[in-house]
Amino acid sequence: MAMQRTILEKAEPVAEGALSLLLRGADGLLAPWEPGAHIDLALPNWLTRQYSLCGDPADRDTYRVAVRHDRLSRGGSEYIHLFLGEGRTLDVSVPRNNFPLLPAPEYLFLAGGIGITPIMPMLTAAVEAGASATLVYMGRSLDSMPFVDELRAAHGSRVRVHATDRHGLPDFAAEAAELGPGTLVYCCGPGPMLDAAEAAFPARRLHIERFRPAAKEFAPDTAFDVHCARSERTVRVGAEDSMLDALNHAGLRIPSGCREGVCGTCEIALVDGEPEHRDDIGAAPGRMYTCVSRALSPSLTVDL
CATH class of the missing domain: 3.40.50.80 (Nucleotide-binding domain of ferredoxin-NADP reductase (FNR) module)
Incomplete structure (x- = not known):
């Protein structure tokens, strides 16, 4: 996943328990984006979190996000609110858009x-x-x-x-x-x-x-095989494992973020087989999100 180096230029409260972060590109212009897009923010505590861009798409010098201090924080918002200081260098992803604004009157x-x-x-x-x-x-x-x-x-x-x-x-x-x-x-x-x-x-x-996945019910998880076409390897995904973890443990590194099927970071291309899509994004044909989705067929073939 392509990353961009930024500097936290300004962190200021914008509401009770909410901070606005202004991130300036450290190496020139930042990648373009359109309304609805989000970025992955790599934090110094080794966590990666996703935040929607809320600034001006015409401004290629900076990105702006806002972060609510979650009382049930898993370490992301808590770190940002309590420890992240202005002037810190932060890596951010190229923006992705799972929530595009369609034309309408x-x-x-x-x-x-x-x-x-x-x-x-x-x-x-x-x-x-x-x-x-x-x-x-x-x-x-x-x-x-x-x-x-x-x-x-x-x-x-x-x-x-x-x-x-x-x-x-x-x-x-x-x-x-x-x-x-x-x-x-x-x-x-x-x-x-x-x-x-x-x-x-x-x-x-x-x-x-959604910032959190909607509640869904699925049949009990079962094991399946993932055939990796480019690397000519087959990885077994156990009933207790996610596809993402099984592939990563096998040395086939896939970036991830939310691990809940809402951010799209772990998207891969599907070549063959019948997937069970469990994400909240709506995978395009021939794509799937490995953090939550599984297989309805005994095996899947993917472009890895």
Whole structure:
């Protein structure tokens, strides 16, 4: 995976428990990106975490992300909030986009808390393209919601801020009833909010990005073989193993990030066999995500 060297130029609070990080390219221009994209951030504590880009795609000098301090942190957000200092050199990946903004005459954007990060550049791009766009931005309280003032200053009445400690939960059914015929809905935020959006809005109109995988049920895991076409090797994936771990332990190094099927870092090409896709991205034909997905056939052949 291609990496870029950056310097943490600025880390500043943007809400209660949320930091904005401004990363400046250390070796010239950074790779381009489009709204909805995210980067892998390699931390000095050997963890890699994914964060949505929330700055200006036209700015090739810097990337901006925002990080919520998760009370159940697995070491990423805690390190960033407590130990990561300005001036530190950090490696970041080339941006990837599993949440692209499709053309439409009208958009309804729904964001909850730190889920505002991929939505911010989408709203700006939609307005610049001449589309009608509305943002419903939800959070526990105004103090907990990043970038509220920035959004209001840039977009005025297009932004409807909904602090649930004052106004309760928003009425997604009412929002759905008012959708125009060509309106697309983009939604990012906590799991219960996304579940409510899926229940209220037509699936063909709704585009969702999850920070955590949705609950799913599958048949019990069974062992299978992975034939690696280029290296001419066969790796056994046990019922207790992930495909990602089995391949890595066999010396076939595959980069990974979330290990939950939401970031796309561990994508590989599938040559033959019937995969069982367990990711939340929606693997394209001939692709699969090795951290969570398995096989429905006795074996798979992959391009490794």
